Amino acid sequence: MQREDRAKVVTAKNAGFCFGVRRAVDTVNDLRSKTDKKIYTIGELIHNSVFVKRLEEQNIFVIEEDELASLEKDKDNIVLVVRAHGIKKEIIEYLEEKGFEYVNATCPYVERIHDIVDKNTHDASLCVVMGDKKHPEAVGTISYAHCDAVVCSDIAELEQNLNTKLTSFEECFVLTSQTTYNNEKYVNCQKLAKKLYTNSKIFDTICSVTEKRQNEVAKLSKECDVMLVVGGKTSSNTKKLADISSEYCKSTFLIETASELDTAQIVRLCKESLKQPNKVFTVGITAGASTPDDILEEVKVRASEIITASGETTT
Numbered sequence: 001m002q003r004e005d006r007a008k009v010v011t012a013k014n015a016g017f018c019f020g021v022r023r024a025v026d027t028v029n030d031l032r033s034k035t036d037k038k039i040y041t042i043g044e045l046i047h048n049s050v051f052v053k054r055l056e057e058q059n060i061f062v063i064e065e066d067e068l069a070s071l072e073k074d075k076d077n078i079v080l081v082v083r084a085h086g087i088k089k090e091i092i093e094y095l096e097e098k099g100f101e102y103v104n105a106t107c108p109y110v111e112r113i114h115d116i117v118d119k120n121t122h123d124a125s126l127c128v129v130m131g132d133k134k135h136p137e138a139v140g141t142i143s144y145a146h147c148d149a150v151v152c153s154d155i156a157e158l159e160q161n162l163n164t165k166l167t168s169f170e171e172c173f174v175l176t177s178q179t180t181y182n183n184e185k186y187v188n189c190q191k192l193a194k195k196l197y198t199n200s201k202i203f204d205t206i207c208s209v210t211e212k213r214q215n216e217v218a219k220l221s222k223e224c225d226v227m228l229v230v231g232g233k234t235s236s237n238t239k240k241l242a243d244i245s246s247e248y249c250k251s252t253f254l255i256e257t258a259s260e261l262d263t264a265q266i267v268r269l270c271k272e273s274l275k276q277p278n279k280v281f282t283v284g285i286t287a288g289a290s291t292p293d294d295i296l297e298e299v300k301v302r303a304s305e306i307i308t309a310s311g312e313t314t315t
């Protein structure tokens with residue numbers, strides 16, 4: 001094998017901004033070009049600190065839900081933006097009631113779950129959203145329920161809630177998930193619900209973008225010596241990609257920018273790998289749905305430079 005074929009960088013096909021995030025970012029950019037008013041996104045538009053800083057430079061700021069009242073006096077000079085994750089129903093009602101100007105950039109896939117919960121929980125005893133209790137999307141989703149509603153993080157918590165909150169197996173409960181929930185875990189939750197509760201209404205609400213990325217990272221990480229998962233440290237979908245990758249590739253690194261790359265470690269792993277005859281050292285790269293293209297590109301370039309500097313050539 002040629003020396004230049006001994007190390008390579010492979011990037012996942014589905015990496016970086018997803019449809020919903022790109023739509024929200026385009027919405028804000030479009031708004032910026034049309035108005036001189038101060039723009040506030042309700043919560044971070046995307047979970048990426050580098051990107052949030054760039055927005056601040058364009059007079060676009062983050063306001064948290066519980067701080068909105070502080071903008072009431074100045075509301076005629078402000079436009080608010082609802083981000084891709086969506087927000088609680090009562091916040092939308094508050095904006096309407098106070099007469100705030102706002103643009104709703106909630107991802108249509110998230111709006112679909114709000115709609116499911118809104119329409120199907122009138123006669124239900126319980127609504128369960130599988131996801132992260134603190135995540136704004138899950139918190140927003142349960143606000144649309146017309147019955148008792150909870151966010152459960154795993155199957156054990158689901159079972160415990162069903163046992164304690166429902167009095168019979170005939171009671172109706174609604175099961176949905178956060179768009180970024182782990183597909184395999186959700187299938188198990190659905191099986192449990194179907195087996196025990198004959199009147200349960202179960203919905204497939206994991207975003208196909210997420211599922212595709214999760215399957216792709218599982219496959220890619222099995223073939224790689226090092227995996228770089230690029231994205232915000234607080235981004236739920238990025239963390240899930242890193243978790244899946246870590247299952248198959250022990251040298252998985254979650255990094256926000258190229259500057260966080262552990263060069264020494266990658267060089268060491270590359271050199272060790274190349275001691276094995278015919279072994280091709282492979283660095284895999286994927287990125288969360290809220291990772292800007294230029295940050296991903298920078299990581300690709302830097303990773304190639306590192307393995308080149310290890311004495312080998314990238315592809």
Ligand code: SF4
Pocket residue numbers: 018019020021084085107108109110179207208209210289
């Ligand atoms: S991951 Fe899916 S649901 Fe979430 S914003 Fe992107 S396209 Fe929408």
